[in-house]
Amino acid sequence: APGRETPPPPPPPPGSEPATVEPAPAPAPAASPQPGIAPENVPKWTPTPPPQKEAVPEDPNAAIARAKIEEKLNQDTSGGIRDSILAQARKTVSSGPVKIGEEGKAPPPPGPAIGKFELSADDLIAQASAEEEAEAAAYAETPEERAALAEHPDTIARSRMGANVTSIGTHFGVWAPHAEMMTLCIYGGKPDPLRPFDRDAPLPEPTRYEMNRGDDGCWRLEVQQVGHGWRYAFEVTMPGGHTFTRRDPWAREAEFDTDVCYIWDPRKFNWLPFQRRPKEELVIYQLHVGTFTGRNDPTLGTEPGTFVASVRKLDHIAEMGFTAVQLLPVTEFGGSWGYNPRMMHNVHGPYGSPDDFADFVNAAHKRGIAVFVDCALHHGAANGNSLWEYDGWGPDENGGIYFERSGDTGWGQGFAFWKQEVKDYLAGVVDTWLGEYNCDGIRIDSAHSMSPDMCKEVTRRAREDYPDRFVVAEHNPEGAFVVHDLGADSVWLLSGCDDAAAMTWQYNGNFDQLEYMVRLKGGYGGNAQCVKYLLGSHDQCGKRPGHSHDLGHWVGRFGGRMEWRARATARLWWGVMCAGQGLPMMFMGTETHQDGHWHVDEDAKFDWGLLNMIAEKGVDNGALYAKQGMAHVKAANEVRVKHKALTMGDYKRTHRDDNNGILACERYYQNDETGEKERLIVVVNAGDGQWDEQGMYGVAIGGQWENCAGFEEVYNSQSAEFGGWENSGNKQRGVIQQDNDQLMICIPKLSVLIFKMLWGGAPAAVDPDVEHAKLAAAAAQSISALQ
Structure with missing residues (x-):
């Protein structure tokens, strides 16, 4: 209709169950199941017809009322309205008006009200006609309005x-094709925001609603007046009457040790504005919520190992310049x-609630940090x-509808990726x-x-529905x-960590291996198409004695934090990642040169004590x-x-020294639209050779560029404040002029240096002797003035 911006909510679909319908009576199993108890030794069975319900004698008044309705309907009502009202009449007058507490029924708990139907035939017809008119108005006449209707929140909710x-x-929906009956259990009434449910208290007797089965094996029901925060579970009845409870696989929150789930309305989350960076600017910090907080940190002020506790440590990540977690x-x-996922859509209960996780996302965004989640979709x-x-x-312990005809993944039984219902669940x-x-x-x-198709389904949905997000596989x-075949934005590079470790004790002469840690390998088309973690991810840092091989945190692998080479190479390889192509990622604890290995044991968690001690040079207090590491x-x-x-820049190798393990490359960026351009020279020394001002090293960088005013050092991994030594690099030399096709520089061992080319007229180079003479003269003048 002209001028209508948003269509009204579509009517509930056929088969939905308003709260005004009496709940279905509970089935009568041999023993009342309790939430959290799964079926044991379920017998083999064959489908049997549902049991016939006992006939209820009809109230004579009901027959008279229905006859009047039918007579009225036959006059001038459409077939659709007639059928609808007759169905309603059969429900409401077959045994007289239903009143709360009548016929020996206990009053229901607070929650969906059980209304009474005492409408006359004229009332029923008027009500149905109004509903039909509203439904007709909701269905728009133009393609644009029909598209808007399809995007209506209620339409979407009822399809999920x-x-x-x-x-x-x-609206509740659950896939259970082999169930004889599915019952929705609502526990208690509306939640009180001031007094949360006591999860240790016994559950109240649930109000039960029989769900409606579709041809697709999905059971659905819409219950009025039930909303955000209510508790629920599903009750499965198998042929033969065996009954047990189940969680909702799609629940956003569930009690960790029971089948009780909580309804969550994501529209209640209040998101702060957040400008996502270009993918190429991601610098990633990897952390495990359960072990990131609490160890040697008495001032934390909250329960460690939770989203709330992690929020209190986000400044630690932000202050180091990480742009993603x-x-x-x-x-x-x-x-x-x-x-080892138990569910795919609800937050891990010991970490906190959905609100707690939403607060973590907001807190990270407030600090300019993007949030990535890790999903293990291959097994349960x-x-x-x-x-x-x-x-x-x-049958035959095949795992049932989510796992049948799947093999072992090496981590556990795989999902049934060949089923569309399973693919939808995982890609969801x-x-x-x-x-x-x-x-x-x-x-x-x-x-x-x-399966490749499963991976493609996840990446396709992300790419189509959330094009500004990032998917790494x-x-x-x-x-x-x-990237090209499976559709991911980036690849998690497995080989880099082993390559770096192979030449940490001593440069092994494998220059190609060294270069591939700096540049992209063949086939990649952009700097963000791979994630590098040369110092180790959770996999390497978490390897501990008794497992496949003992690795642990980087410095722990090479002599411990007291070993200078271990710390120097940690700086070397992080510098390589930040100066090279690909996205750099660091696992928690690496920045502080934490020793040992990472795990969930108390003495293997992130150690905040290393930051809280007083730093004393030469004392092993960490x-x-x-x-220095931070x-x-x-x-x-x-x-x-x-x-x-x-x-975002290109990579071009300008210098190769196989014997000493020295590589130099040009990183160049130019934007023709804005005129912005930048040229950097990166020098990597993976060996133990060292050159200072008494004997500098000539790095080939190509011919002299027009308007080149020289180069200045902007980064040196062996600077004294990082744990190197004074004047190890070239900062004190100021602007360095190119000598033919070379740059004569000081190069410390096990280092990364970055030089920035200056544009414009060439300024005079800084002469150390002249500068020293100036300082001496100024000091002498100051002393003379004091005398």
């Missing part, structure tokens, strides 16, 4: 699985690290798996985490452990095909080295983000 809040209540899985999981948890034999069917993480929780990216764990073998990470991150030549 799980519990989705509508304008009149909540990569969280290990925060979906509900079994085990320790998060890679071995213990506490809510999806295993979900509707009771699972895109809408949950990028949409509802406003996250900025997803990491797909072990993409090689799922871990795949073994790695390669640019993960504080000095922690502060100062270096901050400098490297800032120089990367500040220079587009590093984040």
